[in-house]
Every structure is written in C-alpha cells, then in structure tokens.
Amino acid sequence: MIVGIIGAMDEEIQLLKEKMDIKETKIISKMEFYIGSLENKNIVLVRCGIGKVNAAVCAQILIGQLGVTAVINTGVAGAIHEDLNVLDVVISTDVLQHDFDVTGFGYPIGEIPRMDTSIFTADDRLLQLGMKAADEVLTKNKVLKGRIVSGDIFVSNSDLKDKLWKLFIGFATEMEGAAIGHTCYVNGIPFVIIRAMSDKADGSAHSNFNEFVQKAAEHSKEIVRKILRDL
Numbered sequence: 625m626i627v628g629i630i631g632a633m634d635e636e637i638q639l640l641k642e643k644m645d646i647k648e649t650k651i652i653s654k655m656e657f658y659i660g661s662l663e664n665k666n667i668v669l670v671r672c673g674i675g676k677v678n679a680a681v682c683a684q685i686l687i688g689q690l691g692v693t694a695v696i697n698t699g700v701a702g703a704i705h706e707d708l709n710v711l712d713v714v715i716s717t718d719v720l721q722h723d724f725d726v727t728g729f730g731y732p733i734g735e736i737p738r739m740d741t742s743i744f745t746a747d748d749r750l751l752q753l754g755m756k757a758a759d760e761v762l763t764k765n766k767v768l769k770g771r772i773v774s775g776d777i778f779v780s781n782s783d784l785k786d787k788l789w790k791l792f793i794g795f796a797t798e799m800e801g802a803a804i805g806h807t808c809y810v811n812g813i814p815f816v817i818i819r820a821m822s823d824k825a826d827g828s829a830h831s832n833f834n835e836f837v838q839k840a841a842e843h844s845k846e847i848v849r850k851i852l853r854d855l
C-alpha cells in the first residue's frame with residue numbers, strides 16, 4: 625500500500641514533511657511530490673495548491689503516475705454544523721462540489737449532469753480509522769463525521785454558509801476535498817478527508833483563519849500520523 629497525502633497549503637503539509645523520511649522528490653505539473661515513509665508506511669506527500677482543479681490534477685498524478693493506492697486529504701476547513709467550533713475536526717462520510725451549477729438546465733445545484741453520482745463516498749475503513757485516531761489525539765475538541773462540501777469559494781458570509789447547510793447538510797466547507805474524492809472515485813481508489821476547523825465560514829472567517837490555521841493544521845497532522853500507525 626502507498627498512501628498519498630495531500631494538503632492544499634504549506635501550513636497543512638509542513639508538519640508532516642518534517643516527520644517523514646524523504647527518499648526522493650519529484651516535480652510534476654509544478655507540484656513537489658515527497659516520496660518516502662512516515663510511521664513505517666510508504667507515503668507520497670504533496671502540497672496541491674488551492675482549489676478544485678489543483679486538487680484533481682494532484683490526485684490524478686498520485687494515482688496514475690506514482691501508484692498510490694489510497695488518498696488522505698488533510699488540512700483546515702470552515703465550520704458549518706452549529707455544534708462545531710474552531711479546532712474541532714470533521715472526517716468525511718462523503719463529499720460534493722457545492723458550486724457545480726447546471727440549474728439552468730433544471731438540475732439541482734451540486735449535481736453533475738450525466739454522471740452516475742455527484743456525491744463521492746469516503747472509504748469506510750479510512751473513516752473508522754480517522755474517527756478512532758481523532759478521538760485519541762484530540763482530548764479537548766469535538767470530532768464529527770459528516771459531509772464535506774467543496775467549491776472554489778472561501779466561504780465568509782452567513783448567507784452562503786446557511787445555504788450549504790440547508791441544501792447539502794454540509795458539516796464543513798473547503799476548496800479541495802470533493803475534487804479529490806471525485807478523482808479517487810473515477811479511479812476506484814479509497815479516500816478520506818480530514819479537516820480541522822480554522823474558522824466558522826462567516827463574516828469573521830478571514831481573521832479566524834489566520835489566527836487558527838497553524839493549530840488546526842497540527843490537529844490534522846496528528847490524526848494522519850495516528851491513522852498511518854494503525855493502517
């Protein structure tokens with residue numbers, strides 16, 4: 625098994641990079657792939673950049689060129705579920721692209737026309753391992769499993785936040801997870817998304833993000849390390 629670990633930003637992969645044993649670095653499509661091991665498991669760690677296209681390109685390279693057999697996406701997200709606070713964690717049951725809009729043709733928002741699904745289900749074993757890891761690692765913070773909704777939008781207003789809850793029951797929102805889930809789905813590769821909350825996706829999202837991103841990334845990192853140990 626080779627596990628691909630994707631973070632969108634430096635903050636999200638740096639802590640894992642420091643802990644891993646890097647055997648080789650490959651640059652493909654302007655992304656640096658760190659090939660090696662962590663917790664005695666073969667991994668490829670990469671920063672994909674922000675947004676769905678970067679995430680999909682990255683996941684496809686991991687699967688198609690670097691032979692990964694499972695993908696974990698780690699990082700931060702905006703909290704939507706009312707029980708969530710900053711630094712709490714959501715582990716994906718499934719993911720969808722909330723900004724996929726073909727409503728002009730009568731499709732519901734979020735639905736990808738002419739595909740067999742628009743909702744991509746996370747791997748159950750990775751989800752269970754993630755929940756167990758998060759419960760052990762985070763003693764002071766809540767851990768929920770639920771849907772993560774992604775779009776090329778930093779959600780920072782309450783109207784959109786409320787919509788994402790009402791339309792999709794999205795527990796948290798970010799900008800890559802569903803693109804990674806989609807790419808894994810079409811390739812038949814298991815995935816899970818693990819996100820610590822850096823903000824509440826409302827008017828204060830921007831300042832909260834800057835304040836909490838580092839600590840939230842630490843939470844995600846500890847969970848990923850524990851999952852690798854248990855795999």
Ligand code: ADE
Binds near residue numbers: 778780823825826
């Ligand atoms: N990542 C972290 N916070 C986010 C937010 N509020 N919207 C989108 N992506 C995020």
